[in-house]
Amino acid sequence: MVNEKRQIVVPGETIVSGNEFLPGDGAYRDGVEIVANRYGIANIIEKHVRVVPISGAYYPRRGNTIIGTIVDITFNGWLIDFGGAQNAFLPVSEVPRYVNKNEMREFLDFGESVIVKVWDVKSRGVDASMKMRGFGKIDGGMIISVSPNKVPRIIGKEGSMVKLIKSATGCDVTVGQNGKIWIYGKNTDDEVNSKKIIEFISKNVTIAGLTEKVETFIKEMGLSASKVEVVVEEVTEDKE
Amino acid sequence: MVENLYTKRYSDRKMTEVRTMKAKVGVVPSADGSAIFETGRTKAIAVVRGPRTLHPQHMQNAETGVLRVNYGMMPFSVEDRIRPGPNRRSEEISKVTEWALSSVIDLSGFPNTVVDVFIQIPQADAGTRVAGINAAAMALAHAGIPMREMVSAIGVGKIDKTLVVDLDKYEDSLFHDGEGSTDIPVVLTSRGKEIALLQLDGKISIPEFKEVVEMSKKACGDILKVQMDALKNISEESK
Numbered sequence: 001m002v003n004e005k006r007q008i009v010v011p012g013e014t015i016v017s018g019n020e021f022l023p024g025d026g027a028y029r030d031g032v033e034i035v036a037n038r039y040g041i042a043n044i045i046e047k048h049v050r051v052v053p054i055s056g057a058y059y060p061r062r063g064n065t066i067i068g069t070i071v072d073i074t075f076n077g078w079l080i081d082f083g084g085a086q087n088a089f090l091p092v093s094e095v096p097r098y099v100n101k102n103e104m105r106e107f108l109d110f111g112e113s114v115i116v117k118v119w120d121v122k123s124r125g126v127d128a129s130m131k132m133r134g135f136g137k138i139d140g141g142m143i144i145s146v147s148p149n150k151v152p153r154i155i156g157k158e159g160s161m162v163k164l165i166k167s168a169t170g171c172d173v174t175v176g177q178n179g180k181i182w183i184y185g186k187n188t189d190d191e192v193n194s195k196k197i198i199e200f201i202s203k204n205v206t207i208a209g210l211t212e213k214v215e216t217f218i219k220e221m222g223l224s225a226s227k228v229e230v231v232v233e234e235v236t237e238d239k240e
Numbered sequence: 241m242v243e244n245l246y247t248k249r250y251s252d253r254k255m256t257e258v259r260t261m262k263a264k265v266g267v268v269p270s271a272d273g274s275a276i277f278e279t280g281r282t283k284a285i286a287v288v289r290g291p292r293t294l295h296p297q298h299m300q301n302a303e304t305g306v307l308r309v310n311y312g313m314m315p316f317s318v319e320d321r322i323r324p325g326p327n328r329r330s331e332e333i334s335k336v337t338e339w340a341l342s343s344v345i346d347l348s349g350f351p352n353t354v355v356d357v358f359i360q361i362p363q364a365d366a367g368t369r370v371a372g373i374n375a376a377a378m379a380l381a382h383a384g385i386p387m388r389e390m391v392s393a394i395g396v397g398k399i400d401k402t403l404v405v406d407l408d409k410y411e412d413s414l415f416h417d418g419e420g421s422t423d424i425p426v427v428l429t430s431r432g433k434e435i436a437l438l439q440l441d442g443k444i445s446i447p448e449f450k451e452v453v454e455m456s457k458k459a460c461g462d463i464l465k466v467q468m469d470a471l472k473n474i475s476e477e478s479k
Contacts (some may be wrong), residue, residue: 008472011344011381012389012430026386035431037346037388039381039471055265055474056384057272057291085291085305085353123349 009036026051058148058178060126064118067176082178088126113138141184146202148179153205168218169194245400258406258459263470265382273383277375281365286375287358288383294354305347309338309357317364333369340427340437346386366409367395370425390430392460396452398422405459426456
Protein backbone atom coordinates (compact mmCIF):
# COMPACT_ATOMS: atom_id res chain seq x y z
CA MET A 1 0.00 0.00 0.00
CA VAL A 2 1.36 3.40 -0.93
CA ASN A 3 0.53 6.05 1.59
CA GLU A 4 1.56 9.51 0.46
CA LYS A 5 0.70 12.67 2.38
CA ARG A 6 2.04 16.22 2.14
CA GLN A 7 1.89 18.69 4.99
CA ILE A 8 4.14 21.47 6.31
CA VAL A 9 5.88 20.47 9.52
CA VAL A 10 7.79 22.49 12.09
CA PRO A 11 10.86 21.17 14.01
CA GLY A 12 9.78 19.15 17.04
CA GLU A 13 6.40 18.32 15.55
CA THR A 14 5.26 14.69 15.47
CA ILE A 15 4.75 13.58 11.87
CA VAL A 16 3.46 10.06 12.47
CA SER A 17 3.35 7.63 15.34
CA GLY A 18 4.19 3.97 15.08
CA ASN A 19 7.11 1.60 15.38
CA GLU A 20 6.74 0.50 11.75
CA PHE A 21 7.80 3.91 10.35
CA LEU A 22 11.40 4.74 9.50
CA PRO A 23 12.85 8.25 9.87
CA GLY A 24 14.72 9.55 6.81
CA ASP A 25 16.25 12.95 5.96
CA GLY A 26 15.04 15.69 8.30
CA ALA A 27 13.29 13.37 10.75
CA TYR A 28 14.21 11.46 13.88
CA ARG A 29 12.62 8.90 16.18
CA ASP A 30 11.48 9.74 19.69
CA GLY A 31 9.92 6.66 21.30
CA VAL A 32 7.18 5.51 18.94
CA GLU A 33 6.87 8.92 17.29
CA ILE A 34 8.65 10.15 14.17
CA VAL A 35 9.49 13.81 14.72
CA ALA A 36 10.51 16.54 12.25
CA ASN A 37 14.09 17.69 12.57
CA ARG A 38 13.72 20.46 10.04
CA TYR A 39 11.11 22.83 8.64
CA GLY A 40 9.59 21.61 5.39
CA ILE A 41 7.03 19.35 3.77
CA ALA A 42 6.58 15.93 5.35
CA ASN A 43 6.77 13.19 2.78
CA ILE A 44 5.61 9.73 3.78
CA ILE A 45 6.22 7.08 1.17
CA GLU A 46 5.07 3.72 2.46
CA LYS A 47 6.90 3.49 5.82
CA HIS A 48 9.67 5.94 4.99
CA VAL A 49 9.25 9.42 6.51
CA ARG A 50 11.29 12.40 5.42
CA VAL A 51 11.08 16.19 5.44
CA VAL A 52 11.71 18.06 2.18
CA PRO A 53 12.93 21.64 2.80
CA ILE A 54 10.88 24.48 1.28
CA SER A 55 13.01 27.46 2.27
CA GLY A 56 16.49 28.43 3.32
CA ALA A 57 19.97 27.99 1.93
CA TYR A 58 20.93 25.55 -0.81
CA TYR A 59 22.03 22.12 0.37
CA PRO A 60 23.80 20.15 -2.36
CA ARG A 61 22.64 16.64 -3.24
CA ARG A 62 24.38 14.06 -5.32
CA GLY A 63 23.65 14.48 -9.02
CA ASN A 64 22.85 18.20 -8.84
CA THR A 65 24.11 20.53 -11.52
CA ILE A 66 25.78 23.55 -9.95
CA ILE A 67 27.32 26.73 -11.32
CA GLY A 68 30.12 28.38 -9.38
CA THR A 69 33.39 30.26 -9.54
CA ILE A 70 36.95 29.12 -8.88
CA VAL A 71 38.14 30.54 -5.56
CA ASP A 72 41.26 28.48 -4.90
CA ILE A 73 43.67 26.17 -6.68
CA THR A 74 45.32 23.36 -4.73
CA PHE A 75 48.04 20.98 -5.90
CA ASN A 76 45.52 18.47 -7.25
CA GLY A 77 42.35 20.39 -7.98
CA TRP A 78 40.21 23.49 -7.79
CA LEU A 79 37.88 24.86 -5.11
CA ILE A 80 34.56 26.15 -6.37
CA ASP A 81 32.32 28.58 -4.50
CA PHE A 82 28.72 27.79 -5.42
CA GLY A 83 26.87 29.57 -2.59
CA GLY A 84 26.66 26.56 -0.29
CA ALA A 85 27.98 26.10 3.23
CA GLN A 86 31.31 24.78 1.99
CA ASN A 87 33.20 24.96 -1.26
CA ALA A 88 33.12 22.20 -3.83
CA PHE A 89 36.33 20.42 -4.77
CA LEU A 90 37.02 19.60 -8.40
CA PRO A 91 39.99 17.21 -8.69
CA VAL A 92 42.27 17.27 -11.72
CA SER A 93 41.19 13.69 -12.44
CA GLU A 94 37.58 14.80 -12.88
CA VAL A 95 38.14 17.22 -15.76
CA PRO A 96 37.66 15.97 -19.32
CA ARG A 97 41.23 16.49 -20.53
CA TYR A 98 44.79 16.08 -19.36
CA VAL A 99 45.98 18.99 -17.22
CA ASN A 100 49.60 19.52 -16.33
CA LYS A 101 49.70 20.03 -12.54
CA ASN A 102 52.21 22.85 -12.93
CA GLU A 103 49.95 24.73 -15.29
CA MET A 104 46.54 24.32 -13.69
CA ARG A 105 45.74 27.99 -14.14
CA GLU A 106 45.93 27.47 -17.87
CA PHE A 107 42.81 25.31 -17.72
CA LEU A 108 40.83 27.02 -14.95
CA ASP A 109 41.93 30.28 -13.39
CA PHE A 110 40.76 32.18 -10.31
CA GLY A 111 37.37 33.85 -10.82
CA GLU A 112 36.37 31.75 -13.80
CA SER A 113 32.93 30.18 -13.78
CA VAL A 114 32.20 26.50 -14.29
CA ILE A 115 29.24 24.17 -14.59
CA VAL A 116 29.89 20.98 -12.63
CA LYS A 117 28.03 17.97 -11.34
CA VAL A 118 27.87 17.13 -7.64
CA TRP A 119 29.64 13.81 -7.43
CA ASP A 120 29.53 13.25 -3.69
CA VAL A 121 28.31 15.15 -0.61
CA LYS A 122 30.25 14.67 2.60
CA SER A 123 29.99 16.60 5.85
CA ARG A 124 33.35 18.12 5.01
CA GLY A 125 32.41 19.40 1.60
CA VAL A 126 31.30 18.55 -1.89
CA ASP A 127 33.19 16.67 -4.60
CA ALA A 128 32.50 17.84 -8.13
CA SER A 129 33.03 16.44 -11.59
CA MET A 130 32.85 17.90 -15.08
CA LYS A 131 33.49 14.74 -17.08
CA MET A 132 30.04 14.53 -18.66
CA ARG A 133 28.47 16.34 -21.58
CA GLY A 134 27.07 19.76 -20.76
CA PHE A 135 29.58 20.46 -18.02
CA GLY A 136 32.69 22.57 -18.25
CA LYS A 137 34.09 26.04 -18.20
CA ILE A 138 31.76 28.96 -18.89
CA ASP A 139 32.95 31.23 -21.65
CA GLY A 140 30.74 34.23 -22.43
CA GLY A 141 27.07 34.78 -21.80
CA MET A 142 25.69 35.87 -18.44
CA ILE A 143 25.02 34.28 -15.06
CA ILE A 144 22.00 35.33 -13.03
CA SER A 145 20.89 34.28 -9.55
CA VAL A 146 17.47 33.17 -8.31
CA SER A 147 16.34 31.55 -5.08
CA PRO A 148 17.39 27.86 -5.08
CA ASN A 149 13.89 26.94 -3.90
CA LYS A 150 12.42 28.31 -7.14
CA VAL A 151 14.68 26.31 -9.43
CA PRO A 152 12.22 23.40 -9.93
CA ARG A 153 9.62 25.86 -11.28
CA ILE A 154 12.13 27.48 -13.64
CA ILE A 155 13.12 24.06 -15.00
CA GLY A 156 9.47 23.04 -15.25
CA LYS A 157 8.10 19.56 -15.71
CA GLU A 158 10.81 17.56 -17.45
CA GLY A 159 12.52 20.77 -18.46
CA SER A 160 9.47 22.22 -20.25
CA MET A 161 9.95 25.77 -19.01
CA VAL A 162 13.61 25.87 -19.94
CA LYS A 163 12.73 24.51 -23.40
CA LEU A 164 10.19 27.31 -23.76
CA ILE A 165 12.77 29.98 -22.92
CA LYS A 166 15.28 28.39 -25.28
CA SER A 167 12.85 28.29 -28.18
CA ALA A 168 11.65 31.87 -27.59
CA THR A 169 15.04 33.53 -27.40
CA GLY A 170 17.37 31.10 -29.12
CA CYS A 171 19.64 31.19 -26.09
CA ASP A 172 21.26 28.26 -24.39
CA VAL A 173 20.00 28.20 -20.80
CA THR A 174 21.59 26.02 -18.11
CA VAL A 175 19.95 26.02 -14.69
CA GLY A 176 22.06 25.10 -11.68
CA GLN A 177 20.25 23.68 -8.68
CA ASN A 178 22.11 26.19 -6.51
CA GLY A 179 20.05 29.00 -8.09
CA LYS A 180 22.64 30.17 -10.60
CA ILE A 181 21.53 30.26 -14.24
CA TRP A 182 23.83 30.56 -17.21
CA ILE A 183 22.40 32.18 -20.32
CA TYR A 184 24.36 32.11 -23.56
CA GLY A 185 23.02 33.58 -26.78
CA LYS A 186 24.11 34.99 -30.12
CA ASN A 187 23.74 38.56 -28.86
CA THR A 188 23.14 40.42 -25.63
CA ASP A 189 19.53 41.30 -26.53
CA ASP A 190 18.55 37.63 -26.62
CA GLU A 191 20.28 37.06 -23.29
CA VAL A 192 18.52 40.02 -21.67
CA ASN A 193 15.19 38.71 -22.97
CA SER A 194 15.89 35.31 -21.40
CA LYS A 195 16.79 37.03 -18.16
CA LYS A 196 13.49 38.94 -18.22
CA ILE A 197 11.50 35.74 -18.73
CA ILE A 198 13.32 33.99 -15.87
CA GLU A 199 12.72 36.97 -13.58
CA PHE A 200 9.05 36.86 -14.56
CA ILE A 201 8.86 33.17 -13.66
CA SER A 202 10.58 33.60 -10.30
CA LYS A 203 8.22 36.45 -9.42
CA ASN A 204 5.14 34.39 -10.29
CA VAL A 205 5.97 30.89 -9.05
CA THR A 206 2.68 30.73 -7.14
CA ILE A 207 0.38 31.35 -10.08
CA ALA A 208 -1.57 28.39 -11.42
CA GLY A 209 -1.05 27.69 -15.10
CA LEU A 210 2.34 29.36 -15.12
CA THR A 211 3.31 27.98 -18.51
CA GLU A 212 0.42 29.80 -20.27
CA LYS A 213 1.25 33.01 -18.39
CA VAL A 214 4.86 32.75 -19.51
CA GLU A 215 3.75 32.13 -23.11
CA THR A 216 1.63 35.31 -23.09
CA PHE A 217 4.52 37.21 -21.48
CA ILE A 218 6.80 36.02 -24.28
CA LYS A 219 4.25 37.16 -26.90
CA GLU A 220 3.98 40.57 -25.22
CA MET A 221 7.74 40.89 -25.52
CA GLY A 222 7.36 40.46 -29.28
CA LEU A 223 8.91 37.03 -29.44
CA SER A 224 7.39 33.83 -30.69
CA ALA A 225 7.77 30.68 -28.71
CA SER A 226 8.82 28.59 -31.68
CA LYS A 227 11.17 30.97 -33.49
CA VAL A 228 14.24 28.80 -33.36
CA GLU A 229 14.30 25.10 -32.81
CA VAL A 230 17.14 24.50 -30.39
CA VAL A 231 18.67 21.15 -29.82
CA VAL A 232 17.70 20.78 -26.18
CA GLU A 233 20.40 19.47 -23.94
CA GLU A 234 19.10 17.37 -21.12
CA VAL A 235 18.89 19.44 -17.94
CA THR A 236 19.15 17.53 -14.71
CA GLU A 237 15.67 17.62 -13.25
CA ASP A 238 15.32 17.96 -9.50
CA LYS A 239 13.67 14.69 -8.50
CA GLU A 240 11.75 16.40 -5.69
CA MET B 241 0.28 42.67 57.39
CA VAL B 242 0.59 44.85 54.34
CA GLU B 243 -1.90 44.04 51.63
CA ASN B 244 -0.91 43.19 48.08
CA LEU B 245 -0.66 46.37 46.01
CA TYR B 246 -1.15 44.79 42.59
CA THR B 247 -4.26 42.64 42.31
CA LYS B 248 -5.58 43.74 38.93
CA ARG B 249 -3.59 44.52 35.81
CA TYR B 250 -3.93 48.04 34.44
CA SER B 251 -4.41 46.66 30.94
CA ASP B 252 -7.27 44.33 32.02
CA ARG B 253 -5.17 41.31 31.14
CA LYS B 254 -5.31 38.20 33.28
CA MET B 255 -2.20 37.54 35.35
CA THR B 256 -1.34 34.59 33.10
CA GLU B 257 -2.28 36.26 29.83
CA VAL B 258 0.29 37.12 27.18
CA ARG B 259 -0.06 40.34 25.19
CA THR B 260 -1.57 40.14 21.70
CA MET B 261 0.96 38.32 19.56
CA LYS B 262 1.73 38.54 15.87
CA ALA B 263 4.31 36.60 13.91
CA LYS B 264 5.44 36.31 10.31
CA VAL B 265 8.27 34.52 8.55
CA GLY B 266 10.14 35.56 5.42
CA VAL B 267 10.18 39.28 6.17
CA VAL B 268 13.72 39.71 4.79
CA PRO B 269 13.74 38.01 1.37
CA SER B 270 17.48 38.23 0.75
CA ALA B 271 18.31 36.26 3.92
CA ASP B 272 18.31 32.48 4.25
CA GLY B 273 15.70 32.74 7.00
CA SER B 274 13.90 35.59 8.72
CA ALA B 275 10.98 36.26 11.03
CA ILE B 276 9.24 39.01 12.95
CA PHE B 277 7.61 38.45 16.32
CA GLU B 278 5.48 40.96 18.23
CA THR B 279 3.94 40.93 21.68
CA GLY B 280 1.95 44.06 22.34
CA ARG B 281 4.24 46.93 21.46
CA THR B 282 7.46 44.92 21.57
CA LYS B 283 8.75 43.96 18.15
CA ALA B 284 11.70 41.76 17.24
CA ILE B 285 13.12 40.96 13.81
CA ALA B 286 15.45 37.99 13.43
CA VAL B 287 17.53 37.24 10.35
CA VAL B 288 19.52 34.05 9.76
CA ARG B 289 22.43 33.78 7.33
CA GLY B 290 24.29 30.59 6.74
CA PRO B 291 25.61 27.97 7.21
CA ARG B 292 28.62 29.64 5.59
CA THR B 293 32.38 29.33 6.02
CA LEU B 294 33.57 30.90 9.26
CA HIS B 295 36.32 33.50 9.17
CA PRO B 296 38.76 34.04 10.87
CA GLN B 297 39.77 30.43 10.50
CA HIS B 298 40.91 29.97 14.12
CA MET B 299 37.28 30.32 15.25
CA GLN B 300 36.25 27.35 13.16
CA ASN B 301 35.30 24.08 14.80
CA ALA B 302 36.21 21.02 12.77
CA GLU B 303 33.58 18.89 14.56
CA THR B 304 30.50 21.07 14.23
CA GLY B 305 29.16 24.36 12.97
CA VAL B 306 29.11 27.41 15.19
CA LEU B 307 26.09 29.50 16.13
CA ARG B 308 26.67 33.22 16.44
CA VAL B 309 23.95 35.53 17.75
CA ASN B 310 23.95 39.28 17.56
CA TYR B 311 21.27 41.15 19.49
CA GLY B 312 20.77 44.88 19.28
CA MET B 313 18.18 47.53 19.96
CA MET B 314 17.60 50.15 17.31
CA PRO B 315 18.40 53.74 18.37
CA PHE B 316 14.73 54.76 18.09
CA SER B 317 13.30 51.68 19.84
CA VAL B 318 12.66 53.51 23.12
CA GLU B 319 11.67 57.08 23.98
CA ASP B 320 15.21 58.18 24.80
CA ARG B 321 17.65 57.43 22.07
CA ILE B 322 19.78 54.30 22.50
CA ARG B 323 23.40 54.77 21.53
CA PRO B 324 23.96 52.37 18.63
CA GLY B 325 26.58 49.67 18.82
CA PRO B 326 27.33 46.86 21.24
CA ASN B 327 27.07 47.51 24.96
CA ARG B 328 27.20 45.41 28.12
CA ARG B 329 23.50 44.57 28.05
CA SER B 330 23.30 43.65 24.36
CA GLU B 331 26.41 41.50 24.57
CA GLU B 332 24.93 39.60 27.49
CA ILE B 333 21.63 39.04 25.72
CA SER B 334 23.43 37.91 22.54
CA LYS B 335 25.35 35.35 24.56
CA VAL B 336 22.40 33.92 26.54
CA THR B 337 20.30 33.75 23.36
CA GLU B 338 23.14 31.85 21.70
CA TRP B 339 23.24 29.34 24.56
CA ALA B 340 19.47 28.91 24.62
CA LEU B 341 19.27 28.27 20.86
CA SER B 342 22.37 26.02 20.79
CA SER B 343 20.54 23.48 22.94
CA VAL B 344 18.05 22.68 20.17
CA ILE B 345 19.92 23.18 16.91
CA ASP B 346 22.25 20.60 15.41
CA LEU B 347 25.06 21.92 13.23
CA SER B 348 27.16 18.75 13.27
CA GLY B 349 26.46 18.34 9.56
CA PHE B 350 28.22 21.60 8.74
CA PRO B 351 31.74 21.57 10.24
CA ASN B 352 33.90 24.70 9.92
CA THR B 353 30.85 26.85 9.22
CA VAL B 354 28.91 29.51 11.08
CA VAL B 355 25.21 30.26 11.29
CA ASP B 356 24.68 33.93 12.01
CA VAL B 357 21.52 35.09 13.76
CA PHE B 358 20.88 38.82 13.85
CA ILE B 359 18.18 40.07 16.21
CA GLN B 360 17.07 43.68 16.01
CA ILE B 361 14.47 45.40 18.17
CA PRO B 362 12.71 48.19 16.27
CA GLN B 363 10.27 48.90 19.10
CA ALA B 364 10.77 48.00 22.75
CA ASP B 365 8.14 47.74 25.46
CA ALA B 366 9.84 45.28 27.86
CA GLY B 367 10.44 41.60 27.13
CA THR B 368 12.72 42.22 24.17
CA ARG B 369 15.07 39.32 24.83
CA VAL B 370 12.24 36.78 24.90
CA ALA B 371 10.65 38.33 21.80
CA GLY B 372 14.05 38.12 20.13
CA ILE B 373 14.41 34.44 21.00
CA ASN B 374 10.90 33.69 19.70
CA ALA B 375 11.73 35.43 16.42
CA ALA B 376 15.14 33.76 16.19
CA ALA B 377 13.67 30.27 16.66
CA MET B 378 11.25 30.89 13.79
CA ALA B 379 13.98 32.37 11.59
CA LEU B 380 16.26 29.37 12.21
CA ALA B 381 13.45 27.00 11.26
CA HIS B 382 12.72 29.10 8.17
CA ALA B 383 16.40 28.92 7.20
CA GLY B 384 16.11 25.11 7.18
CA ILE B 385 18.62 24.61 10.01
CA PRO B 386 18.27 21.12 11.58
CA MET B 387 16.55 21.57 14.96
CA ARG B 388 15.51 18.92 17.45
CA GLU B 389 12.55 21.08 18.47
CA MET B 390 11.38 24.68 18.62
CA VAL B 391 11.85 27.04 21.54
CA SER B 392 9.43 29.60 22.97
CA ALA B 393 10.33 32.27 25.48
CA ILE B 394 8.37 34.25 28.04
CA GLY B 395 9.19 36.73 30.77
CA VAL B 396 7.53 36.21 34.14
CA GLY B 397 7.72 39.01 36.69
CA LYS B 398 6.64 39.79 40.18
CA ILE B 399 4.81 43.03 40.82
CA ASP B 400 4.65 43.60 44.55
CA LYS B 401 3.40 40.17 45.64
CA THR B 402 1.73 39.05 42.42
CA LEU B 403 3.31 36.86 39.75
CA VAL B 404 2.56 38.24 36.31
CA VAL B 405 3.28 36.93 32.82
CA ASP B 406 4.71 39.08 30.00
CA LEU B 407 5.22 42.43 31.68
CA ASP B 408 5.25 45.60 29.62
CA LYS B 409 7.40 48.64 30.33
CA TYR B 410 4.78 50.29 32.56
CA GLU B 411 4.34 47.22 34.75
CA ASP B 412 8.07 46.66 34.83
CA SER B 413 8.59 50.04 36.46
CA LEU B 414 5.82 49.66 39.12
CA PHE B 415 6.43 49.29 42.88
CA HIS B 416 10.14 49.26 43.01
CA ASP B 417 10.05 49.64 46.80
CA GLY B 418 7.53 46.82 47.34
CA GLU B 419 8.46 43.18 47.40
CA GLY B 420 8.49 43.05 43.63
CA SER B 421 10.58 44.11 40.68
CA THR B 422 11.55 40.55 39.98
CA ASP B 423 12.01 39.54 36.36
CA ILE B 424 12.49 35.95 35.16
CA PRO B 425 12.92 35.20 31.46
CA VAL B 426 12.22 31.52 30.75
CA VAL B 427 12.91 29.66 27.50
CA LEU B 428 11.17 26.33 27.07
CA THR B 429 11.62 23.75 24.33
CA SER B 430 8.49 22.78 22.46
CA ARG B 431 8.61 19.00 22.80
CA GLY B 432 10.36 18.11 26.00
CA LYS B 433 9.26 21.29 27.82
CA GLU B 434 12.82 21.54 29.02
CA ILE B 435 14.24 24.82 30.27
CA ALA B 436 16.77 26.17 27.76
CA LEU B 437 17.34 29.49 29.51
CA LEU B 438 16.48 30.83 32.93
CA GLN B 439 17.59 34.15 34.32
CA LEU B 440 16.58 35.79 37.55
CA ASP B 441 16.82 39.44 38.40
CA GLY B 442 15.51 40.15 41.90
CA LYS B 443 14.23 37.97 44.72
CA ILE B 444 11.78 35.07 44.73
CA SER B 445 10.81 32.27 47.12
CA ILE B 446 10.98 28.61 46.13
CA PRO B 447 7.19 27.95 46.09
CA GLU B 448 6.72 31.09 44.01
CA PHE B 449 9.45 29.99 41.69
CA LYS B 450 7.69 26.68 41.09
CA GLU B 451 4.60 28.66 40.17
CA VAL B 452 6.68 30.74 37.74
CA VAL B 453 7.73 27.59 35.90
CA GLU B 454 4.10 26.43 35.66
CA MET B 455 2.96 29.84 34.41
CA SER B 456 5.73 29.95 31.80
CA LYS B 457 4.76 26.48 30.53
CA LYS B 458 1.21 27.66 29.86
CA ALA B 459 2.34 30.93 28.25
CA CYS B 460 4.95 29.20 26.09
CA GLY B 461 2.22 26.89 24.82
CA ASP B 462 0.29 29.93 23.58
CA ILE B 463 3.42 31.42 22.01
CA LEU B 464 4.30 28.15 20.29
CA LYS B 465 0.88 28.12 18.65
CA VAL B 466 1.55 31.57 17.15
CA GLN B 467 5.01 30.50 15.97
CA MET B 468 3.69 27.30 14.38
CA ASP B 469 0.82 29.16 12.68
CA ALA B 470 3.25 31.63 11.14
CA LEU B 471 5.51 28.85 9.86
CA LYS B 472 2.65 26.72 8.53
CA ASN B 473 0.85 29.55 6.77
CA ILE B 474 3.94 30.78 4.98
CA SER B 475 3.19 32.60 1.76
CA GLU B 476 4.48 30.99 -1.39
CA GLU B 477 6.72 33.99 -2.11
CA SER B 478 8.64 33.88 1.14
CA LYS B 479 9.70 30.27 0.71
